[in-house]
Amino acid sequence: AADVGQKEELTGLKKEAISTGASKIYIEDLREEFARDFVFPALRANAIYEGTYLLGTSLARPLIAKKQIEIAKKEKADSVCHGATGKGNDQVRFELTYIALNPKINIIAAWKDDNWTFDSRESMFDYAEKYNIPLPLTKAKPYSSDRNLLHISHEGAILEDTWAEPPEDIFVLTKSPEAAPDKPTYVEISFVKGNPVAIDGKKMSPAKLMDHMNIVAGNNGIGRVDMVENRFVGMKSRGVYETPGGTVLWAAHRAVESITMDREVMLMRDSLIPKYAQLAYNGFWYAPEMKTLQAYIDATQENVNGTARMKLYKGNCTVVGRKSPNSLYSEAFATFEKDQVYNQKDATGFIRLNGLRLRIQNILKNKP
Known part of the structure; x- marks a missing residue:
């Protein structure tokens, strides 16, 4: 079992595993590794899938699968197993990671x-009830949830109706905006080379920083997302996500980038965000193209050092200040007041040259 920040879901797990037939169980604390080596690289990329999803589940799966391969090697096991369904993305994420790290391993996908005789959640509920197997969910609330340091996802049941509003009782990490302070x-969030390192001047480890931001942002109703996404296997699926800390960190990171990154470097990096997010979402974390992409992105982050001041209020996350020792912002050039460094007449030739092709097109188009 991988501890990637799911909190109480791990309580009593060892006892449950042994009582349901396991001969041995590993419970690995992967929180710091998850934050440092998976969440933060995606943050440096400003990765977001289909303009909405911050990839909470997508980023955790390759780490879990990697740890399975490591344990299999330690135990001299010839197989690894996962419980993902044949409809979703997770089966792909697990199995592509297995293949990338040990192509000879046998994969058991129940x-x-x-x-495999179960054909629905209800049949699994009935089986668990028959054999007194405790479950964290009930038939009355059969939502499929997946939690880690970055987010918690909710799927299934009433959420399969794309017109139905998510009931308030499904939310775990966030207050409703109406109930927020x-x-x-x-x-204030401080960054070094694109990585968040301190909150209000207090340095924290990656996992502790994310934990702290989840509490602060969640209390202010930030980070709820309701989307219909395109799964890698081809179907559309509705997901309701809570990503409180991540939502603020992504916005703060962008704010520091805005004063430290060269325009053309930022434009090029931004053009790669959809590809990065797609690779992570589809399970290609250990593919060579992802390694190459990450190397480029990390090179763009060398000067992303500074602090963003964020205002959190009833579901809104607003940048209200940013500063950096590497700032490229010059008030002397940008001011609307009188200055001694910029000749506004220079813009005439600049615009004339940039408009030349448009002028030529119009002349030729209207040529008699």
Whole structure:
């Protein structure tokens, strides 16, 4: 079992595993590794899938699969197993990672096994009830949830109706904006080479920083997302996500980038965000193209050092200040007041040259 920040879901797990037939169980604390080596690289890329999803589940799967391969080697096992269904993305993420790290390993995927007799969640509920197997969910609330340091996802049941509003009782990490405090919370987030390293001047480890931001942002109703996404296997699926800390970190990171990154470097990096997000979402974390892409992105982050001041209020996350020792912002050039460094007449030739092709097109188009 991988501890990637799912909190109480790990309580009593060893006892449950042994009582349901396991001979041995590993419970690995992967929180720092998850934050440092998976979440933060995606943050440096400003990765977001289909303009909405911050890839919470997508980023955790390759780490879990990697750890399975390591344990299999230690135990001299010839097989690894996952419980993802044959409809979703997770089966792909797990299995592509297995293949990338150990192509000779045998993969057991229960939902795709001919001997698997369960055909629905309800049949699994009935089985668990018959044999007194405790479950963290009930028939009344059968949502499929996946939690880690970055987010918690909710799928299934009433959420399969794309017109139905998510019931308030499914939310775990976030208050509703209506119930959030009536006064805003201000927080300062400091970055070094694109990585968040301190909150309000206090340095924290990656996992502790994310934990802290989840509490602060969640209390202010930030990070709820309701989307219909395109799964890698081809179907559309509705997901309701809570990503409180991540939402603020992504916005703060962008704010520091805005004053430290060269325009053309930023444009080029931004053009790669959809590809990066797609690779992560589809399970190609250990593919050579992802390694190459990450190397380029990390090169763009060398000067992304500084602090963003964020205002959190009733579901809104607003940048209200940013500063950096590497700032490329010059008030002397940008001011609307009188200055001694910029000749506004220079813009005439600049515009004339940039408009030349448009002028030529129009002349030729209207040529008699």
